Amino acid sequence: MEFLNELETMARVATQQSEEPDTPHHDDIKRWQSLFGLSYSQALREIQGHRSDLSRAIVSDSHWDIVRAKKEAEGFNKEAYEYATRFRAPKPLAIPTANHHQSYLLRLEGLIDNLAIVKQASQLTKAPPIFHGTDDNGNPVSFCKVDVTARNNIITYLSKHEPRFQPTFVPCHIAAKDLSTASAHPTLGIDATMPQFRLSSADDWILTPAQSQYPVWYFFYGTLADPTVLGRLLGVEPSYEDASVRGGILKTWGGKYKVLIDAPGGIVHGAAFLVQDQDQEDTLRCYETEKYEVVRCEIDMRDKKVKGLTFRREAYLSAAKCDAVGTFVRLWGKGSSIKILLNARYPRSNLLSSYDYVIVGAGTSGLTVADRLSADGKSTVLVIENGQIVDSPRISQVYSGVAAMGPTWSYQINSVRQPNLNNRSTSVVVGKLVGGSSAINAMMTIRGTSDDYDRWGSFLGNGSTWSWEGLLPYFKKIVDLILTLSEEAQFEAFRDIPGVEFPPDSGSGKAGVYWFPTFMDPERVERSYARTGHFDLINRTNFEVLTDSKVTKILLEGGVATGVSFEQKAENGTAIMSVKAKKEVIIAAGAIHSPQLLQRSGIGPSALLDSAGIETIVDLPGVGQNFHDHPMVFTNYVLQNFTVHPNPVDMYSNQNFSAWAQEVWRVNKTVIAPDTFEEIASKLEKLDHAALLPNGTDLTVIAGYKAQMKNMAAAIRSPNTAFYNHVLTGGSSSGTIVDLHPLSRGTVNINVTDPFASEPVVDYRALTNPVDLDIMVEILRFTKRYYFETRLRDLAPRQVQPPEYVNEPDDLKGFLRQNVNPSYFHPVGTCAMMPRELGGVVDERLEVYGVENLRVVDASIMPVLVGANTCQTTYAIAEKAADLIKADV
Numbered sequence: 102m103e104f105l106n107e108l109e110t111m112a113r114v115a116t117q118q119s120e121e122p123d124t125p126h127h128d129d130i131k132r133w134q135s136l137f138g139l140s141y142s143q144a145l146r147e148i149q150g151h152r153s154d155l156s157r158a159i160v161s162d163s164h165w166d167i168v169r170a171k172k173e174a175e176g177f178n179k180e181a182y183e184y185a186t187r188f189r190a191p192k193p194l195a196i197p198t199a200n201h202h203q204s205y206l207l208r209l210e211g212l213i214d215n216l217a218i219v220k221q222a223s224q225l226t227k228a229p230p231i232f233h234g235t236d237d238n239g240n241p242v243s244f245c246k247v248d249v250t251a252r253n254n255i256i257t258y259l260s261k262h263e264p265r266f267q268p269t270f271v272p273c274h275i276a277a278k279d280l281s282t283a284s285a286h287p288t289l290g291i292d293a294t295m296p297q298f299r300l301s302s303a304d305d306w307i308l309t310p311a312q313s314q315y316p317v318w319y320f321f322y323g324t325l326a327d328p329t330v331l332g333r334l335l336g337v338e339p340s341y342e343d344a345s346v347r348g349g350i351l352k353t354w355g356g357k358y359k360v361l362i363d364a365p366g367g368i369v370h371g372a373a374f375l376v377q378d379q380d381q382e383d384t385l386r387c388y389e390t391e392k393y394e395v396v397r398c399e400i401d402m403r404d405k406k407v408k409g410l411t412f413r414r415e416a417y418l419s420a421a422k423c424d425a426v427g428t429f430v431r432l433w434g435k436g437s438s439i440k441i442l443l444n445a446r447y448p449r450s451n452l453l454s455s456y457d458y459v460i461v462g463a464g465t466s467g468l469t470v471a472d473r474l475s476a477d478g479k480s481t482v483l484v485i486e487n488g489q490i491v492d493s494p495r496i497s498q499v500y501s502g503v504a505a506m507g508p509t510w511s512y513q514i515n516s517v518r519q520p521n522l523n524n525r526s527t528s529v530v531v532g533k534l535v536g537g538s539s540a541i542n543a544m545m546t547i548r549g550t551s552d553d554y555d556r557w558g559s560f561l562g563n564g565s566t567w568s569w570e571g572l573l574p575y576f577k578k579i580v581d582l583i584l585t586l587s588e589e590a591q592f593e594a595f596r597d598i599p600g601v602e603f604p605p606d607s608g609s610g611k612a613g614v615y616w617f618p619t620f621m622d623p624e625r626v627e628r629s630y631a632r633t634g635h636f637d638l639i640n641r642t643n644f645e646v647l648t649d650s651k652v653t654k655i656l657l658e659g660g661v662a663t664g665v666s667f668e669q670k671a672e673n674g675t676a677i678m679s680v681k682a683k684k685e686v687i688i689a690a691g692a693i694h695s696p697q698l699l700q701r702s703g704i705g706p707s708a709l710l711d712s713a714g715i716e717t718i719v720d721l722p723g724v725g726q727n728f729h730d731h732p733m734v735f736t737n738y739v740l741q742n743f744t745v746h747p748n749p750v751d752m753y754s755n756q757n758f759s760a761w762a763q764e765v766w767r768v769n770k771t772v773i774a775p776d777t778f779e780e781i782a783s784k785l786e787k788l789d790h791a792a793l794l795p796n797g798t799d800l801t802v803i804a805g806y807k808a809q810m811k812n813m814a815a816a817i818r819s820p821n822t823a824f825y826n827h828v829l830t831g832g833s834s835s836g837t838i839v840d841l842h843p844l845s846r847g848t849v850n851i852n853v854t855d856p857f858a859s860e861p862v863v864d865y866r867a868l869t870n871p872v873d874l875d876i877m878v879e880i881l882r883f884t885k886r887y888y889f890e891t892r893l894r895d896l897a898p899r900q901v902q903p904p905e906y907v908n909e910p911d912d913l914k915g916f917l918r919q920n921v922n923p924s925y926f927h928p929v930g931t932c933a934m935m936p937r938e939l940g941g942v943v944d945e946r947l948e949v950y951g952v953e954n955l956r957v958v959d960a961s962i963m964p965v966l967v968g969a970n971t972c973q974t975t976y977a978i979a980e981k982a983a984d985l986i987k988a989d990v
């Protein structure tokens with residue numbers, strides 16, 4: 102499905118979702134039972150799953166009109182028909198699991214606090230090996246190591262004897278080491294079953310090294326050949342010898358890591374290091390994870406050849422891309438001082454107790470800032486991310502840019518029901534994975550107009566560098582412009598409306614009609630996003646990303662941010678951990694979660710914090726207020742005689758098309774205003790702005806809102822602020838219409854009844870400023886004019902949505918209340934960069950008011966939405982933030 106159509110689908114699903122009751126109607130369940138042969142509960146589950154799947158395909162009204170009679174006769178309604186014809190996502194790559202290597206660390210505590218009881222419960226013939234270490238508070242802890250069978254036996258034992266006791270098992274991801282005593286197996290580059298590799302005598306050379314032979318030479322080729330990494334892991338100053346091995350070649354895995362795989366005849370150059378004992382070796386095996394195995398090899402050094410070992414990528418994984426994420430557990434082996442890194446599926450380095458910079462969120466802004474700060478090779482940067490690294494064609498593919506949008510990689514949040522939208526609620530979609538929302542967005546890259554950025558500066562005083570001119574260098578830093586497809590016939594039709602301007606491109610800072618590019622890597626023809634741009638190809642030991650870890654609190658000491666505490670997912674529960682920031686804590690959790698984190702940490706409106714039982718550290722009333730997003734509405738005009746080429750299908754079928762698209766990249770500027778614009782601007786000025794905000798809103802926040810509304814009245818009169826956004830589909834039916842400058846303001850606040858465990862309460866407060874409706878009515882009228890009063894008239898337009906008979910302002914408002922979705926997935930404003938007396942949360946340097954060493958660098962700092970999709974602007978903010986931070990060092 103073409104990607105803009107999918108975006109529309111998404112918009113429609115998001116809009117429709119909340120209209121549907123939580124529990125499906127009995128008749129629907131019956132219908133699904135009989136149509137799909139499901140049990141009652143299966144049908145119930147399927148309907149609920151279908152309704153909550155934002156990526157599901159929607160059957161268009163025109164298609165349904167055609168098939169309706171036939172399908173209804175068969176018992177379908179439109180929803181059941183959609184389900185029957187649903188889009189099936191590609192199955193994820195199946196990678197065999199290495200269960201035979203899996204072992205676990207079991208914590209000795211409670212009912213199983215000693216080895217004797219573990220031996221009994223696990224049915225082992227001898228007690229398992231024990232490890233001692235310390236927990237986060239420095240208290241001693243002990244673990245023992247068990248395999249899968251022992252683990253299962255222990256669980257069975259406990260379920261019989263103490264079902265309420267939850268044992269702590271930590272998966273131990275360690276590279277396998279099973280050196281055969283009967284053959285050369287495993288050896289780099291050879292198949293030990295071949296006759297020439299069979300043993301001829303018991304002390305045959307091919308048995309060297311033996312399983313427990315120390316010291317032993319290891320050959321390193323990737324990060325372990327880096328003395329900083331090895332030194333940090335082993336706590337020694339490493340001394341290497343230049344070396345090479347035969348029988349393998351290096352491949353790049355996951356776009357980033359070097360891996361050694363079998364290749365008879367191949368030669369690999371690297372370094373040899375003498376591993377002293379088993380503790381050192383265990384550390385290295387844990388570092389490399391279960392995705393590698395220790396194999397024998399002959400190491401060629403300058404002056405000698407030795408029989409040694411190396412880490413080989415497991416054969417079945419050599420060609421596959423795999424995740425490299427996981428958690429860290431630290432223990433001290435066998436009472437010695439050597440650290441053992443366990444369960445580390447992320448092969449960069451050990452987790453330190455402190456970093457120069459700790460960044461919350463590996464999303465669009467977080468990775469950008471991390472990349473720039475670590476570029477000097479010295480500043481240590483840790484990024485903590487709640488989601489995982491995800492490799493999926495649904496993310497990388499460009500021909501369906503919104504295939505990743507559904508719930509799979511998003512937070513599961515539903516907004517507060519909106520009284521002005523007929524009490525509907527809507528899904529709040531923000532990315533939860535490395536790359537953040539840039540990994541799941543629709544890839545449209547557009548800048549606002551120069552007025553949009555100058556407006557930010559106007560709140561901050563004369564000479565602010567938060568302006569079009571001030572941000573332009575950062576915009577330029579972000580993208581290598583690659584042209585994309587749009588639709589000429591629909592594009593050109595705008596020329597028939599007097600006053601419509603055509604700027605040269607979407608980056609000129611001018612309002613009008615233009616082609617826009619997408620975030621795409623032209624060589625790989627894949628999504629280009631924060632992960633691919635600021636993480637995948639970077640191999641710095643001072644830049645680490647920790648995944649599956651949710652930051653719950655900023656640690657504050659005497660008004661200074663000193664670190665964060667976070668929850669890290671482990672297989673059997675959650676570990677509470679903390680890390681210190683020597684220089685700064687940088688929040689990049691996005692507009693929905695950054696205010697939540699500040700509020701949880703005692704920085705926010707004191708009344709709200711009081712009601713949640715959180716001690717106020719800094720009374721900062723603006724945190725979580727000033728929330729807004731672009732409202733959108735799905736309209737549908739069908740061009741009945743549409744036979745225009747090129748169209749989206751040509752994109753894939755016509756080889757010459759992209760050359761053609763390059764040719765048509767040009768044109769000029771400005772915007773057309775409805776006759777009513779002066780009336781609308783005056784109405785906005787006369788409103789009682791304080792009354793439009795929630796009861797009890799702080800006076801500073803009200804003052805900020807008044808300043809914004811004054812500015813927006815000027816914007817309504819300005820030819821260079823766009824309010825209307827219409828993405829052309831290039832197909833026979835049209836699309837999503839967006840109000841680029843909403844005037845209503847909502848809130849994103851902690852859930853006071855459960856501030857730490859639940860998602861924030863998101864209230865768009867949609868259409869609470871009545872002028873939003875006036876503007877959207879004009880937007881609908883303009884859309885109709887575009888179809889019926891331009892050359893598109895010749896293509897026989899037919900109005901489907903809003904229905905033809907809905908024309909009067911009050912009726913159009915009714916249509917909008919029923920159909921507007923308050924989000925175009927562009928939440929901003931919740932940590933606004935405004936003066937504190939105007940309800941601001943951060944200053945011009947993005948520093949949080951009242952706290953030292955704490956900044957916010959993501960989309961939440963936009964005081965007012967720009968008239969464009971927000972990703973490019975977020976990158977620019979992050980680029981500027983990095984410069985501001987570096988300038989402070």
Ligand SMILES: Cc1cc2nc3c(=O)[nH]c(=O)nc-3n(C[C@H](O)[C@H](O)[C@H](O)COP(=O)(O)OP(=O)(O)OC[C@H]3O[C@@H](n4cnc5c(N)ncnc54)[C@H](O)[C@@H]3O)c2cc1C
Binds near residue numbers: 488536691698961
């Ligand atoms: C479905 C969708 C479609 C969109 N389409 C477009 C488009 O076509 N063009 C465009 O320009 N813009 C688009 N956007 C908007 C754009 O992608 C965002 O504005 C931008 O990516 C926001 O960047 P950010 O850094 O503020 O937040 P994000 O990129 O969302 O990053 C925040 C990160 O922080 C993590 N996080 C949150 N809380 C915590 C915590 N407590 N601990 C640890 N980690 C945490 C999250 O998991 C996430 O990875 C779209 C957005 C979405 C969701």
